[in-house]
Amino acid sequence: MFLAIDFQSDIPIYIQLKQQIIAGIARGELKEGEELPSVRQLAQDIGINLHTVNKAYNLLKDDGFILMDRRKGALINSLENMADEDFKFRLREEINPLIAQAFCKGMTEEELLLEIGEIYRSYSQGVKR
Amino acid sequence: MFLAIDFQSDIPIYIQLKQQIIAGIARGELKEGEELPSVRQLAQDIGINLHTVNKAYNLLKDDGFILMDRRKGALINSLENMADEDFKFRLREEINPLIAQAFCKGMTEEELLLEIGEIYRSYSQGVKR
Amino acid sequence: MFLAIDFQSDIPIYIQLKQQIIAGIARGELKEGEELPSVRQLAQDIGINLHTVNKAYNLLKDDGFILMDRRKGALINSLENMADEDFKFRLREEINPLIAQAFCKGMTEEELLLEIGEIYRSYSQGVKR
Protein backbone atom coordinates (compact mmCIF):
# COMPACT_ATOMS: atom_id res chain seq x y z
CA MET A 1 0.00 0.00 0.00
CA PHE A 2 1.19 3.46 -0.83
CA LEU A 3 1.25 6.12 1.84
CA ALA A 4 1.69 9.69 0.68
CA ILE A 5 2.69 11.95 3.54
CA ASP A 6 2.91 15.68 2.90
CA PHE A 7 5.56 17.09 5.20
CA GLN A 8 4.61 20.65 4.27
CA SER A 9 0.97 20.17 5.23
CA ASP A 10 -0.33 21.79 8.39
CA ILE A 11 -2.07 18.52 9.19
CA PRO A 12 0.08 16.59 11.69
CA ILE A 13 1.88 13.62 10.22
CA TYR A 14 0.25 11.14 12.57
CA ILE A 15 -3.19 12.38 11.49
CA GLN A 16 -2.28 12.10 7.82
CA LEU A 17 -1.00 8.60 8.50
CA LYS A 18 -4.24 7.66 10.23
CA GLN A 19 -6.31 9.08 7.38
CA GLN A 20 -4.24 7.34 4.72
CA ILE A 21 -4.60 3.99 6.42
CA ILE A 22 -8.36 4.47 6.79
CA ALA A 23 -8.49 5.41 3.10
CA GLY A 24 -6.52 2.24 2.34
CA ILE A 25 -9.09 0.18 4.23
CA ALA A 26 -11.91 2.03 2.49
CA ARG A 27 -10.38 1.37 -0.93
CA GLY A 28 -10.13 -2.30 -0.06
CA GLU A 29 -6.35 -2.34 -0.26
CA LEU A 30 -6.13 -3.31 3.39
CA LYS A 31 -8.38 -6.23 4.27
CA GLU A 32 -9.63 -7.57 7.56
CA GLY A 33 -7.00 -9.52 9.43
CA GLU A 34 -4.16 -8.16 7.34
CA GLU A 35 -1.01 -7.16 9.24
CA LEU A 36 0.27 -3.60 9.17
CA PRO A 37 4.04 -3.06 9.17
CA SER A 38 5.68 -2.70 12.55
CA VAL A 39 5.99 0.86 13.84
CA ARG A 40 9.74 0.70 13.29
CA GLN A 41 9.44 -0.64 9.77
CA LEU A 42 6.83 1.88 8.67
CA ALA A 43 8.68 4.74 10.36
CA GLN A 44 11.81 3.81 8.45
CA ASP A 45 9.95 3.40 5.15
CA ILE A 46 8.32 6.81 5.41
CA GLY A 47 11.33 8.42 6.98
CA ILE A 48 9.70 9.56 10.20
CA ASN A 49 10.09 8.78 13.87
CA LEU A 50 8.63 5.58 15.24
CA HIS A 51 6.75 7.50 17.93
CA THR A 52 4.80 9.31 15.26
CA VAL A 53 3.74 6.01 13.68
CA ASN A 54 2.95 4.67 17.12
CA LYS A 55 0.62 7.58 17.81
CA ALA A 56 -1.22 6.99 14.54
CA TYR A 57 -1.58 3.27 15.31
CA ASN A 58 -2.91 4.01 18.78
CA LEU A 59 -5.52 6.40 17.39
CA LEU A 60 -6.57 3.79 14.83
CA LYS A 61 -6.84 1.27 17.64
CA ASP A 62 -8.94 3.62 19.78
CA ASP A 63 -11.26 4.20 16.81
CA GLY A 64 -11.63 0.49 16.18
CA PHE A 65 -9.93 0.36 12.79
CA ILE A 66 -7.09 -1.87 13.89
CA LEU A 67 -6.34 -4.32 16.68
CA MET A 68 -3.03 -4.54 18.46
CA ASP A 69 -2.27 -8.26 18.64
CA ARG A 70 0.45 -9.18 21.11
CA ARG A 71 1.85 -11.77 18.75
CA LYS A 72 1.27 -10.33 15.31
CA GLY A 73 1.42 -6.58 15.85
CA ALA A 74 -1.26 -4.38 14.27
CA LEU A 75 -4.13 -6.09 12.42
CA ILE A 76 -6.91 -4.56 10.34
CA ASN A 77 -10.17 -4.98 12.24
CA SER A 78 -13.51 -6.06 10.85
CA LEU A 79 -15.35 -3.08 9.40
CA GLU A 80 -18.90 -4.21 10.01
CA ASN A 81 -21.61 -2.31 11.80
CA MET A 82 -19.37 0.09 13.61
CA ALA A 83 -21.34 3.24 12.79
CA ASP A 84 -22.91 3.59 16.23
CA GLU A 85 -24.72 6.70 17.39
CA ASP A 86 -21.60 8.05 19.00
CA PHE A 87 -19.71 7.85 15.73
CA LYS A 88 -22.53 9.49 13.80
CA PHE A 89 -22.67 12.27 16.35
CA ARG A 90 -18.97 12.98 15.99
CA LEU A 91 -19.25 12.77 12.22
CA ARG A 92 -22.02 15.37 12.22
CA GLU A 93 -19.99 17.61 14.50
CA GLU A 94 -17.04 17.49 12.15
CA ILE A 95 -18.93 17.73 8.91
CA ASN A 96 -21.32 20.48 10.05
CA PRO A 97 -18.94 23.45 9.75
CA LEU A 98 -17.91 22.32 6.27
CA ILE A 99 -21.52 22.25 5.13
CA ALA A 100 -22.25 25.65 6.66
CA GLN A 101 -19.31 27.00 4.72
CA ALA A 102 -20.42 25.37 1.47
CA PHE A 103 -23.90 26.79 1.96
CA CYS A 104 -22.56 30.28 2.57
CA LYS A 105 -20.41 30.03 -0.52
CA GLY A 106 -23.54 29.36 -2.51
CA MET A 107 -23.37 25.62 -3.16
CA THR A 108 -26.79 24.07 -3.65
CA GLU A 109 -27.82 20.89 -1.86
CA GLU A 110 -27.70 18.98 -5.16
CA GLU A 111 -24.17 20.15 -5.91
CA LEU A 112 -23.00 19.19 -2.43
CA LEU A 113 -24.60 15.75 -2.42
CA LEU A 114 -23.21 15.11 -5.89
CA GLU A 115 -19.68 15.88 -4.72
CA ILE A 116 -20.02 13.69 -1.68
CA GLY A 117 -21.64 10.84 -3.56
CA GLU A 118 -18.71 10.89 -5.96
CA ILE A 119 -16.17 10.65 -3.17
CA TYR A 120 -18.18 7.88 -1.50
CA ARG A 121 -18.32 5.84 -4.68
CA SER A 122 -14.57 6.28 -5.22
CA TYR A 123 -14.31 4.03 -2.17
CA SER A 124 -17.28 1.70 -2.55
CA GLN A 125 -16.28 0.63 -6.05
CA GLY A 126 -13.16 -1.12 -4.85
CA VAL A 127 -14.85 -3.18 -2.17
CA LYS A 128 -17.47 -5.85 -2.40
CA ARG A 129 -20.14 -5.46 0.20
CA MET B 1 -26.40 35.90 18.01
CA PHE B 2 -25.34 33.13 20.29
CA LEU B 3 -21.75 31.92 20.20
CA ALA B 4 -21.12 28.62 21.94
CA ILE B 5 -17.42 28.15 22.54
CA ASP B 6 -16.23 24.91 24.09
CA PHE B 7 -13.02 25.60 25.96
CA GLN B 8 -12.45 21.87 26.44
CA SER B 9 -12.64 21.13 22.72
CA ASP B 10 -9.54 20.10 20.81
CA ILE B 11 -10.54 22.64 18.18
CA PRO B 12 -8.73 25.97 18.73
CA ILE B 13 -10.98 28.74 20.01
CA TYR B 14 -10.34 31.01 17.02
CA ILE B 15 -11.41 28.22 14.67
CA GLN B 16 -14.56 27.58 16.70
CA LEU B 17 -15.27 31.30 16.60
CA LYS B 18 -14.86 31.36 12.84
CA GLN B 19 -17.10 28.32 12.43
CA GLN B 20 -19.78 29.73 14.71
CA ILE B 21 -19.90 33.00 12.82
CA ILE B 22 -20.12 31.17 9.49
CA ALA B 23 -22.92 29.06 10.96
CA GLY B 24 -24.63 32.28 12.05
CA ILE B 25 -24.45 33.58 8.51
CA ALA B 26 -25.66 30.24 7.14
CA ARG B 27 -28.63 30.24 9.51
CA GLY B 28 -29.48 33.77 8.36
CA GLU B 29 -28.94 35.28 11.79
CA LEU B 30 -26.17 37.47 10.44
CA LYS B 31 -27.17 39.29 7.27
CA GLU B 32 -25.17 41.06 4.59
CA GLY B 33 -23.93 44.45 5.76
CA GLU B 34 -24.54 43.69 9.41
CA GLU B 35 -21.83 44.75 11.86
CA LEU B 36 -20.03 42.23 14.03
CA PRO B 37 -19.10 43.28 17.58
CA SER B 38 -15.72 44.92 17.97
CA VAL B 39 -12.77 42.68 18.71
CA ARG B 40 -12.55 44.08 22.25
CA GLN B 41 -16.26 43.71 22.89
CA LEU B 42 -16.50 40.14 21.66
CA ALA B 43 -13.34 39.10 23.48
CA GLN B 44 -14.76 40.43 26.74
CA ASP B 45 -18.19 38.87 26.17
CA ILE B 46 -16.80 35.41 25.59
CA GLY B 47 -13.98 35.76 28.08
CA ILE B 48 -11.09 35.14 25.70
CA ASN B 49 -8.03 36.98 24.51
CA LEU B 50 -8.15 39.87 22.04
CA HIS B 51 -5.69 38.12 19.76
CA THR B 52 -7.95 35.09 19.50
CA VAL B 53 -10.90 37.13 18.22
CA ASN B 54 -8.60 39.05 15.92
CA LYS B 55 -7.30 35.83 14.42
CA ALA B 56 -10.82 34.58 13.77
CA TYR B 57 -11.84 37.87 12.12
CA ASN B 58 -8.78 37.84 9.91
CA LEU B 59 -9.51 34.30 8.77
CA LEU B 60 -13.11 35.25 7.99
CA LYS B 61 -11.84 38.22 6.01
CA ASP B 62 -9.37 36.05 4.09
CA ASP B 63 -12.17 33.62 3.25
CA GLY B 64 -14.42 36.46 2.07
CA PHE B 65 -17.08 36.10 4.76
CA ILE B 66 -16.57 39.55 6.23
CA LEU B 67 -15.15 42.93 5.23
CA MET B 68 -12.98 44.96 7.56
CA ASP B 69 -13.99 48.62 7.57
CA ARG B 70 -11.80 51.08 9.44
CA ARG B 71 -14.79 53.01 10.75
CA LYS B 72 -17.55 50.42 11.12
CA GLY B 73 -15.38 47.44 12.08
CA ALA B 74 -16.28 44.01 10.66
CA LEU B 75 -19.19 43.76 8.23
CA ILE B 76 -20.84 40.62 6.90
CA ASN B 77 -20.08 40.28 3.21
CA SER B 78 -22.40 39.23 0.42
CA LEU B 79 -22.57 35.47 0.09
CA GLU B 80 -23.03 35.06 -3.61
CA ASN B 81 -21.20 32.75 -5.96
CA MET B 82 -18.07 32.32 -3.93
CA ALA B 83 -17.79 28.57 -4.44
CA ASP B 84 -14.91 28.71 -6.88
CA GLU B 85 -12.89 25.68 -7.90
CA ASP B 86 -10.29 26.41 -5.26
CA PHE B 87 -12.91 26.32 -2.53
CA LYS B 88 -14.40 23.10 -3.85
CA PHE B 89 -10.97 21.55 -3.97
CA ARG B 90 -10.28 22.38 -0.34
CA LEU B 91 -13.75 21.19 0.63
CA ARG B 92 -13.12 17.83 -1.01
CA GLU B 93 -9.74 17.57 0.70
CA GLU B 94 -11.29 18.16 4.08
CA ILE B 95 -14.41 16.09 3.65
CA ASN B 96 -12.67 13.12 2.01
CA PRO B 97 -11.21 11.55 5.17
CA LEU B 98 -14.56 11.86 6.92
CA ILE B 99 -16.28 9.98 4.12
CA ALA B 100 -13.61 7.28 4.08
CA GLN B 101 -14.21 6.85 7.78
CA ALA B 102 -17.99 6.69 7.37
CA PHE B 103 -17.58 4.12 4.61
CA CYS B 104 -15.29 1.97 6.74
CA LYS B 105 -17.72 2.11 9.62
CA GLY B 106 -20.38 0.67 7.33
CA MET B 107 -22.53 3.68 6.49
CA THR B 108 -24.28 3.35 3.12
CA GLU B 109 -24.24 6.15 0.57
CA GLU B 110 -27.95 6.77 1.20
CA GLU B 111 -27.44 7.06 4.95
CA LEU B 112 -24.58 9.48 4.48
CA LEU B 113 -26.34 11.69 1.94
CA LEU B 114 -29.42 11.71 4.14
CA GLU B 115 -27.40 12.96 7.12
CA ILE B 116 -25.71 15.63 5.05
CA GLY B 117 -28.89 16.75 3.36
CA GLU B 118 -30.46 17.17 6.78
CA ILE B 119 -27.62 19.36 7.98
CA TYR B 120 -27.73 21.38 4.77
CA ARG B 121 -31.46 22.04 5.09
CA SER B 122 -31.01 23.06 8.73
CA TYR B 123 -29.26 26.06 7.20
CA SER B 124 -31.18 26.65 3.98
CA GLN B 125 -34.51 26.86 5.76
CA GLY B 126 -33.60 30.03 7.59
CA VAL B 127 -32.47 31.96 4.53
CA LYS B 128 -34.38 33.06 1.50
CA ARG B 129 -32.48 32.46 -1.68
CA MET C 1 -1.07 18.10 47.25
CA PHE C 2 1.66 15.58 47.82
CA LEU C 3 2.58 13.17 45.08
CA ALA C 4 4.73 10.22 46.06
CA ILE C 5 6.28 8.56 43.04
CA ASP C 6 8.23 5.36 43.53
CA PHE C 7 10.90 5.24 40.85
CA GLN C 8 11.80 1.66 41.78
CA SER C 9 8.24 0.40 41.32
CA ASP C 10 7.43 -1.73 38.31
CA ILE C 11 4.30 0.39 37.85
CA PRO C 12 4.99 2.99 35.15
CA ILE C 13 5.44 6.51 36.46
CA TYR C 14 2.55 7.91 34.42
CA ILE C 15 0.23 5.27 35.91
CA GLN C 16 1.39 6.05 39.43
CA LEU C 17 0.84 9.73 38.71
CA LYS C 18 -2.66 9.04 37.44
CA GLN C 19 -3.47 6.92 40.50
CA GLN C 20 -2.09 9.50 42.92
CA ILE C 21 -4.15 12.26 41.37
CA ILE C 22 -7.29 10.13 41.49
CA ALA C 23 -6.49 9.36 45.12
CA GLY C 24 -6.09 13.10 45.71
CA ILE C 25 -9.54 13.71 44.25
CA ALA C 26 -10.97 10.83 46.30
CA ARG C 27 -9.47 12.22 49.50
CA GLY C 28 -11.03 15.60 48.71
CA GLU C 29 -7.68 17.35 48.42
CA LEU C 30 -8.40 18.21 44.81
CA LYS C 31 -11.83 19.76 44.32
CA GLU C 32 -13.97 20.27 41.25
CA GLY C 33 -12.76 23.14 39.10
CA GLU C 34 -9.38 23.29 40.76
CA GLU C 35 -6.41 23.74 38.45
CA LEU C 36 -3.66 21.17 38.26
CA PRO C 37 -0.08 22.38 37.75
CA SER C 38 1.09 22.68 34.15
CA VAL C 39 2.82 19.63 32.73
CA ARG C 40 6.13 21.48 32.76
CA GLN C 41 5.69 22.65 36.34
CA LEU C 42 4.69 19.27 37.69
CA ALA C 43 7.39 17.50 35.69
CA GLN C 44 10.00 19.79 37.21
CA ASP C 45 8.58 19.43 40.73
CA ILE C 46 8.67 15.64 40.59
CA GLY C 47 11.86 15.51 38.58
CA ILE C 48 10.51 13.66 35.57
CA ASN C 49 10.01 14.42 31.92
CA LEU C 50 7.08 16.58 30.84
CA HIS C 51 5.94 13.91 28.37
CA THR C 52 5.41 11.51 31.22
CA VAL C 53 3.19 14.00 33.02
CA ASN C 54 1.43 14.73 29.76
CA LYS C 55 0.60 11.07 29.30
CA ALA C 56 -0.88 10.86 32.80
CA TYR C 57 -2.97 14.00 32.19
CA ASN C 58 -4.26 12.63 28.91
CA LEU C 59 -5.29 9.38 30.55
CA LEU C 60 -7.08 11.28 33.30
CA LYS C 61 -8.83 13.32 30.64
CA ASP C 62 -9.89 10.21 28.72
CA ASP C 63 -11.28 8.74 31.94
CA GLY C 64 -13.21 11.91 32.73
CA PHE C 65 -11.33 12.89 35.89
CA ILE C 66 -9.98 16.13 34.49
CA LEU C 67 -10.79 18.56 31.70
CA MET C 68 -8.22 20.20 29.51
CA ASP C 69 -9.25 23.85 29.34
CA ARG C 70 -7.57 25.82 26.57
CA ARG C 71 -7.21 28.83 28.79
CA LYS C 72 -6.63 27.40 32.25
CA GLY C 73 -4.86 24.11 31.56
CA ALA C 74 -6.02 21.00 33.42
CA LEU C 75 -9.08 21.27 35.68
CA ILE C 76 -10.57 18.72 38.07
CA ASN C 77 -13.87 17.56 36.62
CA SER C 78 -17.13 17.07 38.48
CA LEU C 79 -17.24 13.64 40.07
CA GLU C 80 -20.95 13.02 39.95
CA ASN C 81 -22.72 10.03 38.48
CA MET C 82 -19.90 8.85 36.31
CA ALA C 83 -20.11 5.19 37.28
CA ASP C 84 -21.78 4.07 34.06
CA GLU C 85 -22.12 0.43 33.05
CA ASP C 86 -18.96 0.60 30.99
CA PHE C 87 -16.96 1.72 34.00
CA LYS C 88 -18.46 -0.95 36.23
CA PHE C 89 -17.66 -3.58 33.64
CA ARG C 90 -14.02 -2.55 33.48
CA LEU C 91 -13.86 -2.36 37.27
CA ARG C 92 -15.16 -5.92 37.56
CA GLU C 93 -12.64 -7.09 34.94
CA GLU C 94 -9.79 -5.57 36.88
CA ILE C 95 -10.92 -6.54 40.34
CA ASN C 96 -11.95 -10.09 39.43
CA PRO C 97 -8.47 -11.66 39.33
CA LEU C 98 -7.61 -10.08 42.67
CA ILE C 99 -10.67 -11.63 44.27
CA ALA C 100 -9.99 -15.03 42.73
CA GLN C 101 -6.53 -14.85 44.25
CA ALA C 102 -7.84 -13.79 47.65
CA PHE C 103 -10.34 -16.64 47.57
CA CYS C 104 -7.65 -19.18 46.68
CA LYS C 105 -5.45 -17.89 49.49
CA GLY C 106 -8.27 -18.66 51.89
CA MET C 107 -9.70 -15.22 52.62
CA THR C 108 -13.36 -15.36 53.60
CA GLU C 109 -15.93 -13.03 52.06
CA GLU C 110 -16.23 -11.18 55.38
CA GLU C 111 -12.51 -10.61 55.63
CA LEU C 112 -12.36 -9.33 52.07
CA LEU C 113 -15.33 -6.97 52.38
CA LEU C 114 -13.94 -5.67 55.65
CA GLU C 115 -10.63 -4.80 54.03
CA ILE C 116 -12.33 -3.10 51.11
CA GLY C 117 -14.79 -1.21 53.26
CA GLU C 118 -11.87 0.12 55.27
CA ILE C 119 -10.11 1.41 52.18
CA TYR C 120 -13.33 2.93 50.88
CA ARG C 121 -13.97 4.78 54.11
CA SER C 122 -10.40 6.10 54.13
CA TYR C 123 -11.58 8.13 51.16
CA SER C 124 -15.21 8.87 52.00
CA GLN C 125 -14.34 10.38 55.37
CA GLY C 126 -12.57 13.35 53.83
CA VAL C 127 -15.37 14.30 51.47
CA LYS C 128 -18.87 15.48 52.16
CA ARG C 129 -21.39 13.81 49.91
Add this chain to the structure above:
Amino acid sequence: MFLAIDFQSDIPIYIQLKQQIIAGIARGELKEGEELPSVRQLAQDIGINLHTVNKAYNLLKDDGFILMDRRKGALINSLENMADEDFKFRLREEINPLIAQAFCKGMTEEELLLEIGEIYRSYSQGVKR
Protein backbone atom coordinates in the same frame (compact mmCIF):
# COMPACT_ATOMS: atom_id res chain seq x y z
CA MET D 1 -10.49 -26.43 31.69
CA PHE D 2 -11.11 -23.55 29.37
CA LEU D 3 -8.49 -20.86 29.05
CA ALA D 4 -9.66 -17.67 27.34
CA ILE D 5 -6.66 -15.60 26.29
CA ASP D 6 -7.28 -12.22 24.71
CA PHE D 7 -4.38 -11.45 22.41
CA GLN D 8 -5.63 -7.90 22.01
CA SER D 9 -5.66 -7.20 25.73
CA ASP D 10 -3.15 -4.82 27.25
CA ILE D 11 -2.52 -7.45 29.92
CA PRO D 12 0.49 -9.61 29.02
CA ILE D 13 -0.40 -13.14 27.95
CA TYR D 14 1.59 -14.79 30.74
CA ILE D 15 -0.32 -12.70 33.31
CA GLN D 16 -3.64 -13.62 31.73
CA LEU D 17 -2.59 -17.25 31.81
CA LYS D 18 -1.70 -17.01 35.48
CA GLN D 19 -5.00 -15.29 36.26
CA GLN D 20 -7.03 -17.82 34.32
CA ILE D 21 -5.40 -20.74 36.10
CA ILE D 22 -5.98 -19.11 39.48
CA ALA D 23 -9.60 -18.52 38.46
CA GLY D 24 -9.81 -22.20 37.50
CA ILE D 25 -8.59 -23.16 40.94
CA ALA D 26 -10.99 -20.69 42.57
CA ARG D 27 -13.93 -22.12 40.61
CA GLY D 28 -12.96 -25.59 41.73
CA GLU D 29 -12.22 -26.81 38.22
CA LEU D 30 -8.61 -27.46 39.14
CA LYS D 31 -8.26 -29.44 42.34
CA GLU D 32 -5.36 -30.05 44.68
CA GLY D 33 -2.87 -32.54 43.24
CA GLU D 34 -4.23 -32.27 39.73
CA GLU D 35 -1.67 -32.05 36.93
CA LEU D 36 -1.50 -29.06 34.62
CA PRO D 37 -0.66 -29.69 30.95
CA SER D 38 3.03 -29.65 30.09
CA VAL D 39 4.52 -26.34 29.04
CA ARG D 40 4.89 -27.59 25.46
CA GLN D 41 1.36 -28.98 25.32
CA LEU D 42 -0.31 -25.84 26.67
CA ALA D 43 1.78 -23.54 24.48
CA GLN D 44 0.72 -25.48 21.42
CA ASP D 45 -2.95 -25.63 22.47
CA ILE D 46 -3.21 -21.88 22.96
CA GLY D 47 -0.88 -21.02 20.13
CA ILE D 48 1.68 -19.09 22.13
CA ASN D 49 5.38 -19.27 22.86
CA LEU D 50 6.89 -21.84 25.23
CA HIS D 51 8.56 -19.11 27.24
CA THR D 52 5.23 -17.45 27.88
CA VAL D 53 3.71 -20.55 29.46
CA ASN D 54 6.90 -21.13 31.38
CA LYS D 55 6.79 -17.64 32.80
CA ALA D 56 3.20 -18.09 33.95
CA TYR D 57 3.98 -21.44 35.61
CA ASN D 58 6.98 -19.95 37.40
CA LEU D 59 4.88 -17.10 38.73
CA LEU D 60 2.24 -19.54 39.94
CA LYS D 61 4.95 -21.56 41.64
CA ASP D 62 6.40 -18.46 43.30
CA ASP D 63 2.96 -17.54 44.59
CA GLY D 64 2.38 -21.02 45.93
CA PHE D 65 -0.47 -22.00 43.63
CA ILE D 66 1.37 -24.88 41.99
CA LEU D 67 4.27 -27.20 42.70
CA MET D 68 6.79 -28.11 40.04
CA ASP D 69 7.54 -31.82 40.06
CA ARG D 70 10.37 -33.10 37.84
CA ARG D 71 8.42 -36.18 36.88
CA LYS D 72 4.77 -35.13 36.95
CA GLY D 73 5.21 -31.56 35.81
CA ALA D 74 3.05 -28.87 37.43
CA LEU D 75 0.70 -29.86 40.24
CA ILE D 76 -2.01 -27.78 41.85
CA ASN D 77 -1.02 -27.02 45.43
CA SER D 78 -3.18 -27.04 48.53
CA LEU D 79 -4.98 -23.73 48.97
CA GLU D 80 -5.11 -23.47 52.73
CA ASN D 81 -4.24 -20.50 54.88
CA MET D 82 -1.92 -18.77 52.49
CA ALA D 83 -3.30 -15.31 53.08
CA ASP D 84 -0.37 -14.06 55.13
CA GLU D 85 0.19 -10.40 55.97
CA ASP D 86 2.47 -9.97 53.00
CA PHE D 87 -0.23 -11.15 50.62
CA LYS D 88 -2.83 -8.91 52.24
CA PHE D 89 -0.50 -5.97 51.95
CA ARG D 90 0.01 -6.51 48.25
CA LEU D 91 -3.71 -7.05 47.76
CA ARG D 92 -4.47 -3.71 49.43
CA GLU D 93 -1.83 -1.99 47.30
CA GLU D 94 -3.35 -3.33 44.12
CA ILE D 95 -6.98 -2.87 45.03
CA ASN D 96 -6.58 0.61 46.52
CA PRO D 97 -6.41 2.58 43.24
CA LEU D 98 -9.46 0.75 41.94
CA ILE D 99 -11.45 1.73 45.00
CA ALA D 100 -10.32 5.35 44.77
CA GLN D 101 -11.52 5.35 41.20
CA ALA D 102 -14.88 3.79 42.10
CA PHE D 103 -15.32 6.35 44.86
CA CYS D 104 -14.54 9.24 42.50
CA LYS D 105 -17.00 7.91 39.97
CA GLY D 106 -19.69 8.07 42.63
CA MET D 107 -20.10 4.44 43.67
CA THR D 108 -21.36 4.06 47.23
CA GLU D 109 -19.75 1.66 49.67
CA GLU D 110 -22.81 -0.58 49.51
CA GLU D 111 -22.72 -0.74 45.73
CA LEU D 112 -19.04 -1.58 45.75
CA LEU D 113 -19.27 -4.27 48.40
CA LEU D 114 -22.26 -5.75 46.62
CA GLU D 115 -20.31 -6.03 43.38
CA ILE D 116 -17.35 -7.59 45.13
CA GLY D 117 -19.45 -9.97 47.17
CA GLU D 118 -21.07 -11.17 43.99
CA ILE D 119 -17.73 -11.88 42.35
CA TYR D 120 -16.50 -13.64 45.48
CA ARG D 121 -19.54 -15.89 45.63
CA SER D 122 -19.15 -16.73 41.94
CA TYR D 123 -16.06 -18.56 43.12
CA SER D 124 -17.06 -19.85 46.55
CA GLN D 125 -20.14 -21.61 45.24
CA GLY D 126 -18.14 -24.09 43.16
CA VAL D 127 -15.87 -25.20 45.98
CA LYS D 128 -16.64 -26.99 49.22
CA ARG D 129 -14.80 -25.52 52.13
Add this chain to the structure above:
DNA sequence: GTGGTCTAGACCACG
Protein backbone atom coordinates in the same frame (compact mmCIF):
# COMPACT_ATOMS: atom_id res chain seq x y z
C1' DG E 1 3.26 31.29 29.30
C1' DT E 2 0.62 26.89 27.77
C1' DG E 3 -0.02 22.21 25.46
C1' DG E 4 0.82 19.71 20.92
C1' DT E 5 3.98 17.76 17.68
C1' DC E 6 8.10 15.68 16.19
C1' DT E 7 12.63 13.90 16.63
C1' DA E 8 16.28 10.95 18.65
C1' DG E 9 18.01 7.62 21.45
C1' DA E 10 17.76 4.67 25.43
C1' DC E 11 16.11 0.61 28.10
C1' DC E 12 12.91 -2.93 29.18
C1' DA E 13 9.03 -6.25 28.92
C1' DC E 14 7.00 -9.36 25.96
C1' DG E 15 6.70 -13.32 22.89
Add this chain to the structure above:
DNA sequence: GTGGTCTAGACCACT
Protein backbone atom coordinates in the same frame (compact mmCIF):
# COMPACT_ATOMS: atom_id res chain seq x y z
C1' DG F 1 12.07 -9.16 16.83
C1' DT F 2 7.99 -6.39 18.83
C1' DG F 3 5.66 -2.45 21.35
C1' DG F 4 5.86 0.28 25.83
C1' DT F 5 8.17 3.55 28.67
C1' DC F 6 11.08 7.33 29.67
C1' DT F 7 14.20 10.95 28.67
C1' DA F 8 15.78 15.15 26.28
C1' DG F 9 15.43 18.82 23.40
C1' DA F 10 13.33 21.18 19.58
C1' DC F 11 9.72 24.00 17.28
C1' DC F 12 5.15 25.57 16.75
C1' DA F 13 0.28 26.83 17.64
C1' DC F 14 -2.56 28.81 20.83
C1' DT F 15 -4.03 32.21 24.31
